[in-house]
Amino acid sequence: MVPMLGPEEADAVAETVRSGWVADGPRVVAFEKAFAEEVGAAHAVAVSNCTTALHLSLYLLGVGPGAEVVVPSLSFIASANAIRHTGATPVFADVDPVTGNMDPARVAEAITPRTKAILLVHQGGQPADVEAMRAVAGDVPVVEDAACAAGSRLRGRPVGAGALLAAWSFHPRKVLTTGEGGMITTDDAEWAARLRRLRSHGMSVSAADRHAAEQGASKIVLEGYEETGFNYRMTDVQAAMGLVQVSRLAGIVRGRREMAARYHELLAPLGLRAVRDPSYGESNFQSFWVELPDSAPSLIDVLTDLAGAGVSARRGIMASHLEGAYAGHPHPPLPHTERLTSRSIILPLHHELTDDDQRTVVDALAKALRLDPGI
CATH class of the missing domain: 3.90.1150.10 (Aspartate Aminotransferase, domain 1)
Structure with missing residues (x-):
């Protein structure tokens, strides 16, 4: 895989460096908005890579020790590893021999009272039949590992449209790259807000929002930390590249x-x-x-x-x-x-x-x- 990069990406990165704002800031916000629109999601939350996107998505759903998550073995090992990172147990299910995507019938056999999520992978960009998976999942939430699927379509809509939670990768092997980086998309505004806090140590106010509130004002904004979070942030340097890539x-x-x-x-x-x-x-x-x-x-x-x-x-x-x-x-x-x-x-x-x-x-x-x- 040779990423499609040109002078536009180089110029966008150089402009970001010259701006002095290279951590997560306004370009991350703009990239989130552009990507959400591209995949038909209401909200997008940029993170450091797809593995952290998967981990945060499962963490948000309360997946932890004692839980099981059904996942294909036929996937890059990060899919299963993200489950282990929560302390839960990956339960492998076989795939359809034609598509390479997880077989809903095999998933149905793997669900137990300990199953807290199904991690459905759109393998190699091949769209998985999300509707069929939701039908066998019942009340078990389906998280979509869309690491490879930017630009793929499912029943006339972009993969990710209508997803409960979808995790994306921008590694150089993917069709859209920021060097490293990832994204979580969802239609749930409260989840998106909590994911933004969790990606930044649980901080109640982002550095960009705090800076904007204090510009030309006489008040100082102090952030709070109400829960233990993570350091899973994307940088504005990456997002600047991502904005150009979305347009391509x-x-x-x-x-x-x-x-x-x-x-x-x-x-x-x-x-x-x-x-x-x-x-x-x-x-x-x-x-x-x-x-x-x-x-x-x-x-x-x-x-x-x-x-x-x-x-x-x-x-x-x-x-x-x-x-x-x-x-x-x-x-x-x-x-x-x-x-x-x-x-x-x-x-x-x-x-x-x-x-x-x-x-x-x-x-x-x-x-x-x-x-x-x-x-």
Whole structure:
């Protein structure tokens, strides 16, 4: 993934530095407003990264020791780690083999009286069927891990529209980046206000608001700390970059979808299954993965051959339950998770990729799989 950054982002960051206000301030507020509008949410709360966004969202819901949260193992390990950070227990559920998103039927089997939330991941930008998940969740709140999903759409609306709580990432691998950074979106004004306090040590008045109130006034505003909070703030430097990136988002997603369509065209003669839009939504194709056939060499061999051909592919989405950090962690059978993580690879997809580059990637993949490209 090569982030789409240009002189506009550099100028915005330089202007912020020259302003002297580089901590969380007016640009963070502006970025929150712009992002909320982009994803169809009433409120957005900027934080330091998506892991802290997930942690704060679960903390807000009262998730803690003794609680369980259902989550896919097939996700970057931060999804499960955020649950552990609250003291709760991740309960892994298997995924749909086609979309790679958590299967509502498997989630229904995982819910117990200790289940305090469901963490639904829009994996690789592939929109998950939130309505189907809410139907099996009942009264259990559904938190959306939308780390990769900025610009994806679900039943004609942006992913995040109508979400109880959605957490977003702006890491450089995402389609919208601030270097590092994250966001929580919600339609609940009281939750948004509390999240803003929690991200800044529980401070009742932000530094920006305190400064604005004292400018040209004769009063001094003193903040209070009514609960223990965290230091999860975003900086104005990051937000300045984010404001430019939000303005680019539609074009970035349009370009990625065009490249995904080109991959589908080139891969068709090989008979390989690649990630596609689900029937109910449109992906931003943050990740474009291909499932390897059973007859193919090992994943490592394929990646090694691709690297030798100058193609920078990556293994498919990781399975957290197979990592050392979760050794011995109990889980049900996860056959689809284990197949996808062991038999899928992510192909290069970024704004600098040309049609010729994509043909080179597919030709190299065909050779690595011992297939006749036929194109």
